[in-house]
Amino acid sequence: MRAVVYNGPEDIDVTDVPEGPVGPGQVRLQVAFNGICGTDLHEYYAGPIFVPTEPHPLTGDSLPVVLGHEFSGTVTEVGGGVSTLAVGDRVTVLPVYSCGECLACKGGRPNVCAKVGFHGLSTDGGMAETTVVEASMAFKLPDSVSLELGALTEPMAVAYHAAKLGDPDPSGTALVFGAGPIGIGLWFALKGQGVDDVFVVEPSPVRRASIERLGAKTLDPTSVDVPAFIAEHTGGDGVTAAYDAAGVQASVETALACLGAARTMVSVAIYEKPLETSLIQLVLREARIQGTLCYTDEDYRAVLQLMAEGHYDTTGWVETIAMDDIVTEGFAALQAGQKMKVLVDPSR
């Protein structure tokens, strides 16, 4: 089968690889769509970061690997002992491997397992015609959810999980920094969690226009004094949650300046270096900075439910490319900011 094989930084082959066997408890999927994640970009341009160069403690695999951890597909083969899935089922996959034994796993937090691994980083993933996953990792798509939308479950679950950790007050105001795919996902998630008064702060006019078309209110930090605006808008109380999906000094600084007493700024960005952070602002208002990583089964179920209810809209920010175009139309276009979210169609 054809697959996107990652060998190292800026070294990708779209080539034929053998299909793996389907073991007990596993299923083979014909992959429909596989999204390119910011993590994949980091691997392509600056990796290997998450891709292991030594055998991964849970998967046993290492470089080279088939990329792809955001995907949907159709079950084509069912391994022994699998009773929850049948050939023809349309599914999306929660691509996390966890040890089940560490303090985090025992505490119900497999997303921060000490040995955490990912399908498509720590072992071969979904940028391929087919892939084999544990049946327990597959979630059936509701009938009304397309395979295209289903492939977005993973990033939307990242954002949904992050939105929850901010503990926003539905009657208050929330602030999202960055209108990339995670910022968009945060906006959908906050709305889905009943928070109606959300502002998205984004300096790029293209990205602002894109999220405005989905219905969002935006602020341009190059022309608006965001803390002053929020102070007036909230009668001095500040926002009940802020989300940094931009990962830069200015977003963190502004978010902390807008935060209400005893409220949370959620960090859902890959910070490339330490930032000057005004911790005194946390102390004086008993506020917090909360990191967030991935999602749990519960987040997947919640996002799929919202998708089934027609809550998510891919208009204007998602496009599909052929697997052979992964570098030019995928990595390079995303890195240059020419595209927002790209799904790879392995059948093309």
Added chain:
Amino acid sequence: MRAVVYNGPEDIDVTDVPEGPVGPGQVRLQVAFNGICGTDLHEYYAGPIFVPTEPHPLTGDSLPVVLGHEFSGTVTEVGGGVSTLAVGDRVTVLPVYSCGECLACKGGRPNVCAKVGFHGLSTDGGMAETTVVEASMAFKLPDSVSLELGALTEPMAVAYHAAKLGDPDPSGTALVFGAGPIGIGLWFALKGQGVDDVFVVEPSPVRRASIERLGAKTLDPTSVDVPAFIAEHTGGDGVTAAYDAAGVQASVETALACLGAARTMVSVAIYEKPLETSLIQLVLREARIQGTLCYTDEDYRAVLQLMAEGHYDTTGWVETIAMDDIVTEGFAALQAGQKMKVLVDPSR
């Protein structure tokens, strides 16, 4: 009466001032002891910071003010309508004024009231022979708690409140950075909250020796690789709570490196400037930095209960001076690191 009047930076008078009237709902106290806080030091050397130069929105007072917000005393006069206190009662005071109307107050968080004020900063305080407070701010000392120990309720409540916000696991390990008065208070509070395995990280041999005499385990970060030690000590799981009562780059950095998955570093320090903070460490382990400010009634009651049970020990780190010696034996000695905690006795 004699009082310590703050006029501005390095400008203090120990002088006679008139006693204020006792209004309805208020009581007059003969002050027994009043601690010098880090906040007082900041006011003396770099203020006015908390002391208002315009009338404070809740107290109506401004510079000059009588300092002192950590004190104990005996009731000498009771205002109209006060039924909870009588002349002769020994009390300590929770010195916070809150508006009762902002989002924080309505949410049960008067400590982060938008207009928060303090007895001894926003209005005349306890570094005086007498002071007048709302009866609702006074907490009776249990019989077994001395007036000297009672004057330490405020800083011990700061630490107790901070300890709680870290949500430490009693069966896990906690880490305290800094063995000053708040670090000592954190150690007492964690023990009081059932956390037995606590390490205090402190570079000063004098401060380490001081807290070791109270029974604490310490780590010298100049000779021990603290993250490596903690990783080995906790079997790789990290600490279940870390507390930064040092407020410097190295303490924040080391604390974050020692933190377990989904756990909390509590910031209980006055950070003088933004610090380079590795937010990616929060993201990858879904950890958080939690600011903490002051305390609530509940913390005062908890600390007084622990004090009554003999849980706190002032040996070796608390000393008393006369009011006239406030600058030389108080501010200057504390600033030079020659003393740890100083109580002013207004009768001397």
